[in-house]
Amino acid sequence: DAGVIQSPRHEVTEMGQEVTLRCKPISGHNSLFWYRQTMMRGLELLIYFNNNVPIDDSGMPEDRFSAKMPNASFSTLKIQPSEPRDSAVYFCASKPGQANYYGYTFGSGTRLTVV
Amino acid sequence: AQSVTQPDIHITVSEGASLELRCNYSYGATPYLFWYVQSPGQGLQLLLKYFSGDTLVQGIKGFEAEFKRSQSSFNLRKPSVHWSDAAEYFCAVGFSGGYNKLIFGAGTRLAVHP
Numbered sequence: 001d002a003g004v005i006q007s008p009r010h011e012v013t014e015m016g017q018e019v020t021l022r023c024k025p026i027s028g029h030n031s032l033f034w035y036r037q038t039m040m041r042g043l044e045l046l047i048y049f050n051n052n053v054p055i056d057d058s059g060m061p062e063d064r065f066s067a068k069m070p071n072a073s074f075s076t077l078k079i080q081p082s083e084p085r086d087s088a089v090y091f092c093a094s095k096p097g098q099a100n101y102y103g104y105t106f107g108s109g110t111r112l113t114v115v
Numbered sequence: 116a117q118s119v120t121q122p123d124i125h126i127t128v129s130e131g132a133s134l135e136l137r138c139n140y141s142y143g144a145t146p147y148l149f150w151y152v153q154s155p156g157q158g159l160q161l162l163l164k165y166f167s168g169d170t171l172v173q174g175i176k177g178f179e180a181e182f183k184r185s186q187s188s189f190n191l192r193k194p195s196v197h198w199s200d201a202a203e204y205f206c207a208v209g210f211s212g213g214y215n216k217l218i219f220g221a222g223t224r225l226a227v228h229p
Contacts, residue, residue: 004158033216043205043219056216091158101147101166101209104217106158 004107006092012113018080021110023092024073029105031098034067034077035091037109043091049075050098082114117142119208121220128196129228136191136223138206147209148189149217150180154202162204165189176200201227 005024013019025032033048047057052069060067064083069075079086089111093104118141128134140146147166151159163174170182180191189206203224207217 042221045216048216093159101164103149103161103164104159105161106151108158 004092004094004105006090006107006110008110009108010111010113012115013082015083015114016081018078019082019086019112019114021077021090021092021112023075023077023107025075025092025094026096026105027073029094029096030072031095031102032069032075033093033095033104034075035093036088037091038088046077079112082112084114087112087114117146117208117210117218119206119218119220121204121206121223123223124221125224125226127226127228130198131195134191134193134196134200134225136204136206136225138189138191138220139187140189140206140208141187142208142210144210145184148180148182149207149209150174150178150189150191151205151207151219152176152202153205153222159205162191196225196227198227198229201225 007022030051034046036044046059047067048055049069065079067077089109091106091109093106095102095104120139122137149164150162152162153159162178163172163180165172165182173179178193180189182189203222205222206220209217
């Protein structure tokens with residue numbers, strides 16, 4: 001299995017531009033998570049999906065952030081408009097079921113820099 | 116509220132020395148426990164997990180962890196550290212009763228001196 005695939009690996013954009021991050025979970029995994037990692041705040045859960053349905057988006061920082069999962073093999077995290085404080089590494093993770101004894105499998109992340 | 120604490124932000128050890136990274140959790144029942152490792156520029160990789168049975172669990176890369184219910188702890192150990200173990204280590208806890216997400220500690224950054 002190719003694991004959780006994220007694209008792009010690096011993104012540099014100007015403030016005010018729209019940014020879209022992409023994630024392909026492991027086939028058969030029906031839970032998907034988006035995390036943001038910064039030095040100051042560590043790992044923050046932004047949103048997670050079960051069976052393509054958003055379950056908890058309380059971690060999404062503000063309305064500029066949105067996430068979708070149109071099917072079981074693809075999810076996007078969009079920031080519009082982007083701001084310099086959004087600079088971080090964004091991780092996608094998936095797991096095979098709802099139960100918490102499953103561990104997550106993480107992607108390699110997208111390093112976002114907003115200038 | 117449920118929480119996970121990693122008391123040590125940074126730890127430095129010499130290559131070949133033993134290692135113990137601490138993790139404590141707050142929860143009324145037995146949680147599901149995980150350790151992840153993150154090398155620079157990489158995602159998090161699962162080292163090991165515990166959810167029932169033997170309280171001493173073995174993981175990849177020569178790591179082990181012991182669940183101690185009386186201390187609400189799940190400390191990670193390695194008898195002899197290699198320079199390649201330098202990374203950041205995260206403890207994570209999953210709870211039963213309808214929760215579907217893991218709670219991560221703040222991480223411990225390990226440096227290894229030659």
